[in-house]
Amino acid sequence: MNGNEIAGRGGILAAVVPGQPLAVLEQAARLADDLDLPLVCANVDPDRYVVSSYVDGTVVALPYDPDLPEAGEERFDPDLEAHIRNALDGRGIPYSLQQLAGDPAWALARLAEDLDARYIVVGSREAGLRGSVREFFNGSVAVHLAHRQHRPVIVVPLNPQPGAQRLPWEDPPV
Template sequence: MQNLENGPVLVGVTGEQPESVPQRGVSFAKAFGRDVVFVWVDTTQYTSGFMSDGTVAFTTFDPDPSADHDANTEWLEERARAAADSEGVAWTTRVGAGQPSAVLGAIADEIGASMIVVGTREPGFIAGLQEFLGGSVAAHLAHTQSRPVVVVPLLPADKGGRVPWEPEA
């Protein structure tokens, strides 16, 4: 087993989640004297191979080859800069494609991440359906990783309040 104590903090980010997830990842990186790697996983595509220059080739799940599938990831750089620069933490970004927990785990292994930071899912029907069909990214990571997985609550329930898995009254 590789020594994970000196690796960067990997932070899984999406364009829709609150700033608390990247900020918490940066806080851990700063506290432990580590760099941070922000990773976004495009779930509409999958990794299909590698180009001769080492870049990753992606293929879309969409059978329409005429559709434009170039993901604009400028937002990822902007979020990384906003979260890390003010704290003086060195950062990089990575983009993967496919099933989020598998991609985050593979990148964590590749970079020797000391921990993975992800957020909980947003409440709502679509998010609940996605989690039911694909499972929780955090749960998958927690059961398959040899490194700590930190789950940042996006909308924590009030004490005594209903949690997302409980039926509504």
Template sequence: MRSVVVGVDHKQPDLPRRAASLVQSLGGSLVEIVCLWVDETAVTEPNGFAVSVDPDIVMSDDRYAADVLDGLNRSMADVGLPWSAVRGAGDPARELARVADEVSAAMIVIGARRNGLRGWATSMVGGTVAGHLVHDQRRPVVVLPERTLGDEDAA
């Protein structure tokens, strides 16, 4: 079974479902969707444990992680493909590449950068996740816009 790694962003909760739809439209029925959400406020220690850079945040009791998993369970309930959820820490591009290597992913799917001033500022300071992946990745990177043609037809 092949895997497709999908970057999860709370601003685009339907992204994993749209990635599954893309995979199915390309004839992929023997594919597992690996949903990865990355806590950018955490770092991974040499022993493999993720710890927050903010001492007030307890990683093992994180409401954000529970909310993300809850949203994934709702969004992916009836997609018709097996899926799993993985949590990463630190740099999203590095974590997506790491997980893709671990599962020998066929491709990585991410959402387009956020609109507005914050998205612009983030891309100006550190670049975009897509930009980092496209230049450093050996596998295809698919960037899904917030709305696809199928979404517009339904509106």
């Protein structure tokens, strides 16, 4: 089932990325099952920008870096697809995969609008210095989504820390 087949049905949109813990997909699938709605798993390539998109869901994108390959149809990561299929097949939840390009928050909000998604499910930021640096420059996808569109955004904690423990991005005590 492609994303356009469920358009207008008010499904659940889950942001998925390679290497992401299974928690985001599991929670999105649980929500879709509880509400008897289809699930759309969307991956966004932030290193490319959309040149054109078609009614069948095909996206053509160019890299921001001129040294990368030219325009081409965006293809869903085969390893990520296998990971998703392994987690969802046999659960009885209709789902589809969508490959997007560009700013993750903008691309997800646009797809949510096209699908008339009921909820957007994303993971919390990565713990550690790499995740903190990326978020400092790019901002939080969840925060951008929460402020730029009208759908509820569900943030799944990926690495919860005990209450008294300082988070990696918090300022050290003075």
